[in-house]
Amino acid sequence: GQNIDQPTEMTATEGAIVQINCTYQTSGFNGLFWYQQHAGEAPTFLSYNVLDGLEEKGRFSSFLSRSKGYSYLLLKELQMKDSASYLCAVGSGTYKYIFGTGTRLKVLA
Amino acid sequence: EADIYQTPRYLVIGTGKKITLECSQTMGHDKMYWYQQDPGMELHLIHYSYGVNSTEKGDLSSESTVSRIRTEHFPLTLESARPSHTSQYLCASSVAGRVYNEQFFGPGTRLTVL
Numbered sequence: 001g002q003n004i005d006q007p008t009e010m011t012a013t014e015g016a017i018v019q020i021n022c023t024y025q026t027s028g029f030n031g032l033f034w035y036q037q038h039a040g041e042a043p044t045f046l047s048y049n050v051l052d053g054l055e056e057k058g059r060f061s062s063f064l065s066r067s068k069g070y071s072y073l074l075l076k077e078l079q080m081k082d083s084a085s086y087l088c089a090v091g092s093g094t095y096k097y098i099f100g101t102g103t104r105l106k107v108l109a
Numbered sequence: 110e111a112d113i114y115q116t117p118r119y120l121v122i123g124t125g126k127k128i129t130l131e132c133s134q135t136m137g138h139d140k141m142y143w144y145q146q147d148p149g150m151e152l153h154l155i156h157y158s159y160g161v162n163s164t165e166k167g168d169l170s171s172e173s174t175v176s177r178i179r180t181e182h183f184p185l186t187l188e189s190a191r192p193s194h195t196s197q198y199l200c201a202s203s204v205a206g207r208v209y210n211e212q213f214f215g216p217g218t219r220l221t222v223l
Binding site: 004008033041042043044045048087089096097099100101102104 | 142153154157213215
């Protein structure tokens, strides 16, 4: 079957660093996406990894290990506005994306 | 900034009614998608399209239909709404080119079927 696992909820303090993990088992793999979704809003794109390694984008970085079926999203210098759900999604099969249930991050002052 | 629109934003309707959820994008994207998302749950693909007159069913498509007559427009129709259809419906689009590209999501339609 196809499966993506993420922690349901995480809590961190403003200014800290947090790592959100994602493991996947899919029938195909054409890249891994991270999206941010604030409550009641649409997801917005954060990052895309198709090769192993780390992609850095300002305060956000994403890592991929295809052999381990593993990715993480690293958020540095956390701000209150980073409180949101973070969705891991895998491109699997023709035009099809498999989404995880998301990790709800709470940033505390 | 993404230009993808959905109407209505909120809809409360009775069982058995036929409804159409509208989705339009002004980015010229070839690929468009419909997802269903319940609170705290993953997005489930309902339908997708990779161009005009091309549509495919996703995982939860059996009770709905879509059409793609124009590039910018991808409406979703429920022929007979049921309480089990109560959910958030998200439309998305992406450019062609690479097999997978980032998706731009609309603001969603929150549907309640009584």
